[in-house]
Amino acid sequence: MATPALYDYNFPSRSAQELYGDDILVNMVQTDDMWFRSGATVRVPKAMTWGDFYQTQFLPYVSANPHTKAGQAYSFQLQDVDFTAKDEQTLDELGVGHKHTFTFANA
Amino acid sequence: MTATANPTGTPKAKKLSMKARYGALTRDLDWAPGYVSEEEMYPHTSYEGIKIHDWSKWDDPFRLTVDAYYRYQAEKDKRLYSVLDGFAQSQGHLTLSEGKYLNAMKVFLGGVTPLEYAAHRHFAYLARQFNGPGPRFAALCQSIDEMRHAQTEIHTLSNYNKYYQGMHNFAQQHDRVWYLSVTKSYFDDALSAGPFEFLIAIGFSFEYLLTNLLFVPFMSAASFNGDLPTMTFGFSAQSDESRHMTLGLEAIKFILEQDEANVPIVQEWVDKWFWRGYRVTGIVSQMLDYQLPRPVMSWKEAFELYFEQQMLGGLFPDLALYGIKPPKHVDQAIWEKDHLSHWLHDTFYQFSHAANFTTTVPDTEHLDWLAQAYPDTFNQLYRGKWEEMGKLAEEGNRFFYPGLPQLCQVCQVPMVYCENGNPHKRAVYHSEYEGENYNLCSEGCKWIFDREPAKFRQAWLPVHQIYQGNCGGPTIPDVLEWYGFQEGDSGEYIGSVDHKNWIARHQMIEDKLGQGAGH
Numbered sequence: 001m002a003t004p005a006l007y008d009y010n011f012p013s014r015s016a017q018e019l020y021g022d023d024i025l026v027n028m029v030q031t032d033d034m035w036f037r038s039g040a041t042v043r044v045p046k047a048m049t050w051g052d053f054y055q056t057q058f059l060p061y062v063s064a065n066p067h068t069k070a071g072q073a074y075s076f077q078l079q080d081v082d083f084t085a086k087d088e089q090t091l092d093e094l095g096v097g098h099k100h101t102f103t104f105a106n107a
Numbered sequence: 108m109t110a111t112a113n114p115t116g117t118p119k120a121k122k123l124s125m126k127a128r129y130g131a132l133t134r135d136l137d138w139a140p141g142y143v144s145e146e147e148m149y150p151h152t153s154y155e156g157i158k159i160h161d162w163s164k165w166d167d168p169f170r171l172t173v174d175a176y177y178r179y180q181a182e183k184d185k186r187l188y189s190v191l192d193g194f195a196q197s198q199g200h201l202t203l204s205e206g207k208y209l210n211a212m213k214v215f216l217g218g219v220t221p222l223e224y225a226a227h228r229h230f231a232y233l234a235r236q237f238n239g240p241g242p243r244f245a246a247l248c249q250s251i252d253e254m255r256h257a258q259t260e261i262h263t264l265s266n267y268n269k270y271y272q273g274m275h276n277f278a279q280q281h282d283r284v285w286y287l288s289v290t291k292s293y294f295d296d297a298l299s300a301g302p303f304e305f306l307i308a309i310g311f312s313f314e315y316l317l318t319n320l321l322f323v324p325f326m327s328a329a330s331f332n333g334d335l336p337t338m339t340f341g342f343s344a345q346s347d348e349s350r351h352m353t354l355g356l357e358a359i360k361f362i363l364e365q366d367e368a369n370v371p372i373v374q375e376w377v378d379k380w381f382w383r384g385y386r387v388t389g390i391v392s393q394m395l396d397y398q399l400p401r402p403v404m405s406w407k408e409a410f411e412l413y414f415e416q417q418m419l420g421g422l423f424p425d426l427a428l429y430g431i432k433p434p435k436h437v438d439q440a441i442w443e444k445d446h447l448s449h450w451l452h453d454t455f456y457q458f459s460h461a462a463n464f465t466t467t468v469p470d471t472e473h474l475d476w477l478a479q480a481y482p483d484t485f486n487q488l489y490r491g492k493w494e495e496m497g498k499l500a501e502e503g504n505r506f507f508y509p510g511l512p513q514l515c516q517v518c519q520v521p522m523v524y525c526e527n528g529n530p531h532k533r534a535v536y537h538s539e540y541e542g543e544n545y546n547l548c549s550e551g552c553k554w555i556f557d558r559e560p561a562k563f564r565q566a567w568l569p570v571h572q573i574y575q576g577n578c579g580g581p582t583i584p585d586v587l588e589w590y591g592f593q594e595g596d597s598g599e600y601i602g603s604v605d606h607k608n609w610i611a612r613h614q615m616i617e618d619k620l621g622q623g624a625g626h
Contacts, residue, residue, distance in 0.1 A: 003562045004155045004301055013543055013564040015571040025574060027513040027546065029522065031533055034492070037453040038521035039513035039535070043574040064509035066499065079537060079544075099544045101513070101535055 032105035051087030162239025206609030227253035312380035381434035382551035393452035405480035468497035515548035
């Protein structure tokens, strides 16, 4: 439904990808453990590889959960669809879009 | 010579009845425009699609005149300010249940008081824009009420600001601090709607449907915890709230009675604004269950009494006569009553390093109270985590969240909720609009977004703005400086500035007056 207004109602998103240059926002949500009460949002380059994302964003985050065991493997979903990746693939190549959400659980 | 009461010889004017006097002082000042059309004079009351055929049918129920209104309010102010003076002079803050009680007031001051001022401004706008003199005058009275509420709340809490952290720049914090964007964006949504939607949003959904959930437990909590000034301002405001509730009910009935075509529009507004308001009152849920050293009633109990019994059981059967059904997604709110406060205070605990209040793990007595208040869920789902977080804190590893939270595009609460009926499954919803993805916390917020995506894509989400570099800098300390925080405003309560001062002040009293006098 259109927002009722007395004029042409058309304003841009305040979180549009263009506002982040070559970067995107990505969300991470753990589904099998409630220690983190909320999912997290990070800002990363679209050209970041999955390997870098895993090492610099995902692991530091999940390791802050005291339930996390060293060497734990995880399964991922991106926007509710099962997700697998090779380390050298970029987020862009993997179809990770701006404000997309990774949900993850112990494999 | 015979004395007469009227030496000019003109007939003595007959004293008007109360009703006639009210009419003369309010309605008789109305006029039909001659130089412009009614549409030109009141341009904002037609574009929402609401049809009004006879504005004179809207009668404001209290029939106050301006002089009576001010006399009545001045009496209430006198009583309140004498309580404030007495409390301040006797160092009454030392008789609170505990220093950490004031965390609830910090949330109130940053989250609710600025909304009173926003309501003041917008009801003044309605007092200009409505076509009928009845609703214009009622809106004028409510506008003045709201200004008075903002002032009395600020004056009441200003005494605490002399001794405790976290209250010193509440207005700046309301505009900037992450969790306060929940209340701010809620009201901004209403302010940027048309006049009729605002009336259903604030006048009906907030002031009628949900206000008792906010104010009544809040006042009782203040009383239970030794906060006489807050209790007094609460009671002082509550008599106005009764008038606002009546106005809200009058408004919805008037609109529904004017034209059948108004019913589906109002129903969608009731659906939207129930959910928006409910998400905001979640903050009250954690206050009731966790922020009061002496708890007064649980959120579950308050929700059952003030919402399920009074609204679903009392109001909505009446509104069914007009074709209005209970709000969409209400079943989820009912299910969440056993979980909501635990999710939200967990969030406050994990993020209190970036908030204007402090938190700590509840002691065993408090955990036992929660277990008794939530016999089906607390020990089963939530107690273990509090005990685990308490153990970490004792070991010197107090847990704070390691990053920035994912926020809901509509309610702006971090994504902390679970699927309706399943406390083990996190809720994450998505919508796409003009090629951009948006994340939502619930079916309710998704429904609201999908209904008006052009509006909600403009949301100023604190986390997204921090990442754009609009909030003082890229690091948490940069952002906290931009919030205007000072030492002791945030973080863990045990060992905080407020906690240390509380102990030191009571120690001084004991040193002077003897053991036990300080408590």
